[in-house]
Amino acid sequence: MRDRETSRLIEHLAAEARPVSPLWPPALRALAWVIAAATLLGLLTTSHLRPDLAVHLRRWRYLLELGSIVGLTTAVAHLAALAAVPGREASRAVAAVTILAAAVVAGFAFLHPMDLAQSLAGFTRVGLDCLRHTMLLALVPTALMLLAIRRGAPLAPATAGALAGVAGWLLAYLFVRLTCPLDETLHIWLWHLGPIGPAAAIMAALGAFWLGRWRREGDPRPR
Amino acid sequence: MHLAQQGDRDAYRSLLEDVEPVLRAVLRRRLGDATDVADVLQETLLRVHQARHTYDPSRPFEPWLLAIARNAAADHLRRRLTRGTWEVPIDATAEHAASDDSGSAALEPLLDTLPPAQREAFELVQLEGLSVRLAAARAGTTPGALKVRAHRAYRALRRLLGQ
Numbered sequence: 001m002r003d004r005e006t007s008r009l010i011e012h013l014a015a016e017a018r019p020v021s022p023l024w025p026p027a028l029r030a031l032a033w034v035i036a037a038a039t040l041l042g043l044l045t046t047s048h049l050r051p052d053l054a055v056h057l058r059r060w061r062y063l064l065e066l067g068s069i070v071g072l073t074t075a076v077a078h079l080a081a082l083a084a085v086p087g088r089e090a091s092r093a094v095a096a097v098t099i100l101a102a103a104v105v106a107g108f109a110f111l112h113p114m115d116l117a118q119s120l121a122g123f124t125r126v127g128l129d130c131l132r133h134t135m136l137l138a139l140v141p142t143a144l145m146l147l148a149i150r151r152g153a154p155l156a157p158a159t160a161g162a163l164a165g166v167a168g169w170l171l172a173y174l175f176v177r178l179t180c181p182l183d184e185t186l187h188i189w190l191w192h193l194g195p196i197g198p199a200a201a202i203m204a205a206l207g208a209f210w211l212g213r214w215r216r217e218g219d220p221r222p223r
Numbered sequence: 224m225h226l227a228q229q230g231d232r233d234a235y236r237s238l239l240e241d242v243e244p245v246l247r248a249v250l251r252r253r254l255g256d257a258t259d260v261a262d263v264l265q266e267t268l269l270r271v272h273q274a275r276h277t278y279d280p281s282r283p284f285e286p287w288l289l290a291i292a293r294n295a296a297a298d299h300l301r302r303r304l305t306r307g308t309w310e311v312p313i314d315a316t317a318e319h320a321a322s323d324d325s326g327s328a329a330l331e332p333l334l335d336t337l338p339p340a341q342r343e344a345f346e347l348v349q350l351e352g353l354s355v356r357l358a359a360a361r362a363g364t365t366p367g368a369l370k371v372r373a374h375r376a377y378r379a380l381r382r383l384l385g386q
Contacts, residue, residue, distance in 0.1 A: 002243055005357050009265050010243070012360060013272045014236035020228050020276035085277045087290035153274030155294040214273055215298070216365050 023152055026081035026088060033077050033148055034070075034171070037141035041175045044137070050181040065108040066177060072101035073170040080145055080163035084152025105170075109193050114185045126182070127191040134169070134176050134192055135199075142168025142203065146211070154211050161207015162200040169196045225280040239268060246292050253296040259303075265356050267295040333383050337376050344372035345380070 023029065056062040075098040082088045090098070145164035154160040176192050227235035246267055250260045270291050278287050334342050340362075347358035348369070359369040 002240075003261055005354055006243065006261065006265055006268070008353075009268055009357050009360065010236060010239045012357075013239060013268060014232045016272070017227055017230055017232045017235040019230035022228055022279070023277050025279065085279070085287075086274055086294070087286035087288075153270070153277045153291075155290060215270055216367075 023085065026085060027078055029081040029084075029148060030074060030077035033081070033141070033145055033167075034074050037144050037168075037171055038174075040140050040144075041137055041171060044140075045175050045179050048179045050179055052181060053178060061108075061111070065105075066174065068101055068104040068108060069170060069174045069177065072098065072105050073167060073174060075101055076163060076167040076170060077145065080149060080160060080167050081152075083156060083160035083163055084149040084154050086153055086155050106193075109188050110185055112183045112185045112188060116186075118184075123187070127187060130176070130180055130182070130187070130191040131195060133180075134172050134195070137175055138165075138168045138172035138199065140168075141171040142199075144168075146203075146207070149207075149211055150214075153214055154207075157211035158204045158208040160211050162204035164207065165200040165203025166196060168203075169199045224275065224278050224284055228275055228278065228280070239271075242271075242288060243268070246288070249289060249292050250296055253293070254299065259299060262354060262356065263295050263299045265354065266299070267292045269356065269360060270295055333380055336383065337379060341372045341376035341379065344369050345376035348373045349377075 024032070050056070075094065078094060079090055079098065082090055142164055145167050146161070149160045149164055173192055173196075180192070182188075224238055227238055243264070247260060247264055250263050250267070254260050254263060271288065274291060278284070334345070337345065343362055344358065347353050347361055348355065351358075353361065355366045355369055358373075359366040362369055362372075364372075
């Protein structure tokens with residue numbers, strides 16, 4: 001039997017019922033994010049493209065690498081968009097595609113030559129510059145994805161935050177591959193791709209704090 | 224739910240009344256304690272309300288609804304494990320207010336001296352007997368903020384009654 005408080009709450013909520021703008025489907029939201037964020041990063045990096053880009057764009061291996069990064073970024077963005085909707089989980093197909101794309105991206109990062117003769121000081125100096133560049137590029141897409149998730153109702157805010165961080169970093173990595181001329185395995189893993197782990201952890205912490213706030217807010221979201 | 228998303232209050236009320244027993248049964252299985260079930264049920268209904276814009280009418284309603292309920296139950300169990308001491312004041316407030324016969328007669332004029340937010344919090348929780356969550360929803364604030372307001376109101380009243 002319903003208690004008095006629950007009955008009063010139901011009356012209160014019904015009285016508060018205002019029209020709301022439903023979220024777009026997660027796949028569409030993910031695609032919109034990829035297009036919007038990639039456009040912004042494209043504008044930011046258009047004057048900093050690597051000098052040998054025209055040569056690389058004629059190599060199938062380079063194009064496949066870029067394509068795999070785009071695929072993985074889109075897959076992770078889809079997972080992040082799913083995380084914003086209660087009861088939505090990634091299908092086995094989506095999970096399989098994501099894992100496969102991750103393996104391909106990692107594999108391509110290992111296919112580059114490794115220069116063990118470079119000096120540690122030079123490697124670190126150049127690498128920190130690249131790391132800063134990648135972090136700055138990742139800020140925009142990550143912020144956009146966090147805002148998109150916040151628009152939803154994530155039940156696992158830390159996971160959602162981590163996915164936003166990974167998606168943002170991957171998109172930044174794509175544009176770093178278009179701007180950084182250093183195709184060296186250690187450099188790519190340590191300064192471009194490797195930091196994706198700490199980025200995800202930081203975004204998970206931010207997500208736990210910020211993305212879960214909808215559960216503590218009392219007001220519905222009107223149109 | 225689709226009608227509720229469009230602002231149909233009657234449809235929304237009917238939906239919430241229909242799902243209430245389903246949610247209560249699910250929460251009872253997960254929580255056991257009747258007091259906890261009522262509390263978490265109200266929390267779940269609030270979250271359903273806050274998240275209603277995320278429901279896709281082309282998809283089944285039950286997975287969406289039950290995901291919210293299970294999540295609310297899990298959060299409640301997690302909070303129970305890590306419950307802080309600052310929840311004690313509001314419980315102590317209820318006990319003291321109930322046992323303080325000498326102060327109840329002089330309460331009304333004393334309530335006028337309180338800031339509006341504190342007075343509202345005290346009245347909702349102590350005089351109307353609402354749960355903290357429902358009172359917070361009525362007051363348009365968070366349960367945490369409402370507890371703080373009610374506790375400050377009690378301390379102020381106790382000081383005045385002591386004088």
